[in-house]
Amino acid sequence: MKKKVIAALLAASMCAGVLTGCGGAAKSGGETAAVEEGKVINIYSWNEEFRQRVEAVYPEVKETSADGTVTTLNDGTEIHWIINPNQDGVYQQKLDEALLKQADAAADDKVDIFLSETDYVNKYTDADADVAMPLTDLGIDPEKDLADQYGFTKTTASDMEGVQRGSTWQCCPGLLVYRRDIAMDVFGTDDPAAVGEKVKDWDTIKNTAAELKAKGYYTFASYADTFRLYGNSIEESWVKQGETTIKVDQKIMDWINSSKEWLDAGYLDKTVKGQWNDDWNKSMGSESKVFAFLLPAWGIDFVLKPNWDGDDGAWAVTNPPQEYNWGGSYIHACTGTDNPEHVKDIILALTGNKDNLLKISKDYSDFTNTTSGMQEAAKDEAFASEFLKGQNPFEYFAPVAENIKIAPLSSYDQGCVELIQNSFSDYLQGKVDYEKAKVNFETAIKERYPDITEVQWSE
Amino acid sequence: MRKKSKSISYAKWGYVFILPFFLCYFIFSLIPLLDTVRYSFFEYYRSGIKEVGPTFIGLQNYASLLQSDMLKYGANTLILWVIGFIPQILIALLLAVWFTDVRLKIRGQQFFKVVIYLPNLIMASAFAMLFFTIFSTNGPVNSILMSMGIIKERIDFLGSVLGTRSLIGFMNFLMWFGNTTIMLMAAIMGISMDVFEAAEIDGCTGFKRFYYIILPLIRPILAYTLITAIIGGLQMFDVPQILTNGQGTPDRTSMTLIMFLNSHLKSKNYGMAGALSVYLFIVSAILCFIVYRMTNDNDPDGSKAAAKRREKEERRRRK
Numbered sequence: 005m006k007k008k009v010i011a012a013l014l015a016a017s018m019c020a021g022v023l024t025g026c027g028g029a030a031k032s033g034g035e036t037a038a039v040e041e042g043k044v045i046n047i048y049s050w051n052e053e054f055r056q057r058v059e060a061v062y063p064e065v066k067e068t069s070a071d072g073t074v075t076t077l078n079d080g081t082e083i084h085w086i087i088n089p090n091q092d093g094v095y096q097q098k099l100d101e102a103l104l105k106q107a108d109a110a111a112d113d114k115v116d117i118f119l120s121e122t123d124y125v126n127k128y129t130d131a132d133a134d135v136a137m138p139l140t141d142l143g144i145d146p147e148k149d150l151a152d153q154y155g156f157t158k159t160t161a162s163d164m165e166g167v168q169r170g171s172t173w174q175c176c177p178g179l180l181v182y183r184r185d186i187a188m189d190v191f192g193t194d195d196p197a198a199v200g201e202k203v204k205d206w207d208t209i210k211n212t213a214a215e216l217k218a219k220g221y222y223t224f225a226s227y228a229d230t231f232r233l234y235g236n237s238i239e240e241s242w243v244k245q246g247e248t249t250i251k252v253d254q255k256i257m258d259w260i261n262s263s264k265e266w267l268d269a270g271y272l273d274k275t276v277k278g279q280w281n282d283d284w285n286k287s288m289g290s291e292s293k294v295f296a297f298l299l300p301a302w303g304i305d306f307v308l309k310p311n312w313d314g315d316d317g318a319w320a321v322t323n324p325p326q327e328y329n330w331g332g333s334y335i336h337a338c339t340g341t342d343n344p345e346h347v348k349d350i351i352l353a354l355t356g357n358k359d360n361l362l363k364i365s366k367d368y369s370d371f372t373n374t375t376s377g378m379q380e381a382a383k384d385e386a387f388a389s390e391f392l393k394g395q396n397p398f399e400y401f402a403p404v405a406e407n408i409k410i411a412p413l414s415s416y417d418q419g420c421v422e423l424i425q426n427s428f429s430d431y432l433q434g435k436v437d438y439e440k441a442k443v444n445f446e447t448a449i450k451e452r453y454p455d456i457t458e459v460q461w462s463e
Numbered sequence: 464m465r466k467k468s469k470s471i472s473y474a475k476w477g478y479v480f481i482l483p484f485f486l487c488y489f490i491f492s493l494i495p496l497l498d499t500v501r502y503s504f505f506e507y508y509r510s511g512i513k514e515v516g517p518t519f520i521g522l523q524n525y526a527s528l529l530q531s532d533m534l535k536y537g538a539n540t541l542i543l544w545v546i547g548f549i550p551q552i553l554i555a556l557l558l559a560v561w562f563t564d565v566r567l568k569i570r571g572q573q574f575f576k577v578v579i580y581l582p583n584l585i586m587a588s589a590f591a592m593l594f595f596t597i598f599s600t601n602g603p604v605n606s607i608l609m610s611m612g613i614i615k616e617r618i619d620f621l622g623s624v625l626g627t628r629s630l631i632g633f634m635n636f637l638m639w640f641g642n643t644t645i646m647l648m649a650a651i652m653g654i655s656m657d658v659f660e661a662a663e664i665d666g667c668t669g670f671k672r673f674y675y676i677i678l679p680l681i682r683p684i685l686a687y688t689l690i691t692a693i694i695g696g697l698q699m700f701d702v703p704q705i706l707t708n709g710q711g712t713p714d715r716t717s718m719t720l721i722m723f724l725n726s727h728l729k730s731k732n733y734g735m736a737g738a739l740s741v742y743l744f745i746v747s748a749i750l751c752f753i754v755y756r757m758t759n760d761n762d763p764d765g766s767k768a769a770a771k772r773r774e775k776e777e778r779r780r781r782k
Binding site for chain 1: 508509510511512513514515531532595596599600601602617619622623708710712713714715723726727729730732735
C-alpha cells in the first residue's frame with residue numbers, strides 16, 4: 005500500500021512538473037507589466053545605442069538599473085528596454101510579433117517607441133500597416149519643430165503620401181575614405197582637396213582607378229562597396245504602392261555593368277566577395293592594396309578603425325564620386341501607445357534639439373540631424389579626428405548631407421537590395437551568365453516575398 | 464484472484480509513468496505536426512507586417528512547389544549527402560574492424576575513440592564558420608599552399624561548385640564518422656568470438672572474414688545507420704547554410720531542401736513551407752521503407768522465394 009502511494013505521488017509530481025513548467029512560463033511573461041497604467045514606456049531596439057543617447061540628452065532621466073533594462077524617469081515613469089539583436093532578422097521578428105499583438109495588449113505591455121533602420125523603415129511607416137503614428141498626431145509639427153533636420157531624413161521617414169511617421173537623430177552621409185600613403189605614392193599628394201578632385205565623379209574616378217592599377221593598387225575592395233551609391237539614387241522605388249511587380253531600376257543595371265567592367269579591369273580586388281566578411285575586413289589592414297572605402301561616419305568608427313592595424317593618422321576623408329546615405333536609425337511612436345506625451349518629449353529631445361544633437365556628435369561622433377549644427381561643426385576644430393591625422397571629417401560630411409537625394413522607398417527594399425547583390429555576385433565572379441543571374445534573382449525574390457508576381461528589368 | 468488484480472495494477476502504473484512523455488509528445492510534437500499539414504493547404508504568409516490569409520487554396524502550394532526548383536535542391540541535397548556519406552561509412556567500417564580485431568591489439572584505443580568522436584561535439588555552425596574562415600580566399604589554407612609553392616594563385620574554394628560541395632561533404636564526414644565508428648564497433652563486438660575462432664581455424668582470410676561474417680551479422684545496425692544518415696542527410700541545413708551564408712552559392716548549387724524551406728520561412732510563408740515539409744515527409748517515409756525492406760531481407764540466398772515458386776507450380780500442375 006505504502007509503495008502504491010509513493011508511486012502515485014511520484015507519478016503525480018511528474019505530471020505536475022510538466023504542467024507547471026508550461027504554466028509558469030506563461031505567467032512570468034505577463035508579470036512584467038503589472039504596474040499601474042501609463043507608467044511604463046516600452047522601447048524596442050536592437051542595441052544599447054539608443055539608450056545611451058537618451059541617457060545622455062533626455063533631461064528627465066533619473067537613473068538606469070545596473071543591467072540596463074529599466075530606466076527610471078524623474079516622475080517615476082519607467083522605460084523598459086526590449087533589446088533583440090539585428091542579426092538574421094531577429095529584431096524585426098520580435099518586433100512584428102509585438103506589433104501584431106499591440107491592439108490586444110494591456111496598456112503597459114504596449115509598444116510605445118520602436119526603432120527601425122533605413123533598409124526597412126518603409127515596412128513600418130507604410131500607411132496601410134499603420135503601426136507608426138504620424139508625428140502630427142503626437143503634436144509634433146515637422147515643418148516647425150524639425151525644421152533644422154536634413155530634408156532627406158524626413159522623406160525617408162514618411163509614408164507614400166508624405167506624412168512623416170518617424171524621426172532620426174542620426175544622418176549618415178557617406179564619404180570616400182582613403183589611405184594617405186597610397187595617395188602619396190600614386191598622386192604625390194595626400195591632400196584631401198587634391199584627392200577629392202581625382203574622385204569627384206564616376207568618369208574621373210575611372211581614370212584615377214587606372215592610375216592606381218598601374219602602381220598595383222585596387223581602388224575599392226569589392227563591388228559591394230559601390231552599391232549604396234547606385235542603389236540610393238534609383239528613380240523609382242523597387243515596388244510601387246499597391247503593385248506586385250518589382251521594377252529593377254536602370255541605376256541598378258548600371259551598377260552591375262560598371263562593377264563587371266571594374267572587376268575585369270582589375271580595379272577591384274577579385275578575392276573580396278561582398279562586405280562584412282573576413283576578406284573585406286582584412287582589406288582594411290595595412291597589408292592590403294586597397295586605396296579607398298566608401299563609408300559614413302559610423303563606418304569609420306566601427307568598421308575601419310577596428311580593422312586598421314597601423315598607426316593613427318594613416319587615413320583621410322574626401323568627397324565621394326556621388327552623394328549617398330548609408331544607414332540611420334529612425335524613432336517611431338507606436339500606434340496605440342499609452343504614453344504619447346513622453347514619447348513626444350523623447351522624440352523632440354533626441355531629434356529636434358540642436359544643443360542635444362551637437363552633444364551627441366561630440367560624445368559619440370555621430371553625424372547628427374541638424375543642418376545648422378553640422379555647418380558649425382564643420383568649422384569647429386574641436387571636431388577634428390586623430391584617426392584622420394587631425395582632419396575634421398564634418399567639413400566633408402556636411403555638404404554631402406545637404407546634397408543627398410534619397411531614393412523612393414518601398415517595404416520590399418531590404419530583400420531586393422540583399423538579393424540582387426547576392427544573385428549578381430555569381431555573375432560578377434564569372435560563375436553564371438547574365439541571364440542566369442537574372443533568373444536566380446527572380447527565384448530568390450519570389451521566395452522571400454510570396455506576393456511578388458513579376459520582375460521587370462530595365463533595358 | 465488477489466494476485467491477478469495486483470499484476471494488473473502494476474501495468475496501470477506503467478502507463479501512468481509514460482503518460483508525461485505522451486502528453487508532451489501530443490502537445491509539442493503531434494499538434495504542430497498536424498498543423499503543418501493543415502497549413503499546407505492554405506495561402507498564409509506575411510507581407511511586411513501585414514498578414515495575408517489564411518485562405519484555403521487546396522493543392523496550389525504543392526503544385527507551385529513542383530514548378531519551382533525543388534527537385535534541383537533535392538538533387539543537391541542527395542549529392543552533398545553522398546559526398547559525405549560514402550567516405551564516412553567506409554572509414555567507419557575500416558576503423559571499427561581494426562579497433563575490434565583482437566589480433567591487431569591497437570594501443571591507445573580509448574584515446575583514438577575520443578579523438579574521432581570530438582568533431583561531433585563542436586556545434587555544426589561553429590564548425591562551418593571555422594571552415595569558412597580557413598578556406599576563404601585570403602585564409603590560412605591558401606596562404607600555406609602559396610608559401611609552400613604548391614599553388615601560384617589563390618584558390619577560390621568557396622567560389623567553385625566542386626570546392627563548396629566537397630567542403631560540405633568533408634565536414635559532414637568529419638562530424639559523423641566517429642559516431643558511426645563507435646556504433647559499428649558495438650555491433651561487431653556483439654558477434655560471438657566463437658564464430659571468428661571457427662573461421663580462423665578454417666583458414667579464413669581477413670577480407671573474407673569481413674565480407675562473409677562481419678557484414679551479414681551487423682546488418683541490422685548498418686540498416687539503422689543508413690536510415691538515420693538518410694534522414695539526417697535530408698535535413699542537412701546548418702553546415703551549408705553557414706558556409707554559403709544561406710544563399711547556396713555558387714548559383715544555388717549547394718542549396719539543400721531545408722535551406723529552401725528556410726527561405727520560405729523568412730516571409731513566414733507557412734503554407735508553402737508546410738507543403739514542402741509534407742513532401743519531405745513522404746520522401747523520407749519512402750526512403751526508410753526501401754532501406755528497411757532491403758536490409759531486413761529474411762531470404763538472403765533466395766531459397767524461400769524458390770520454394771514459393773515451386774509450390775505455386777505444383778499447385779498449378781495438380782489442377
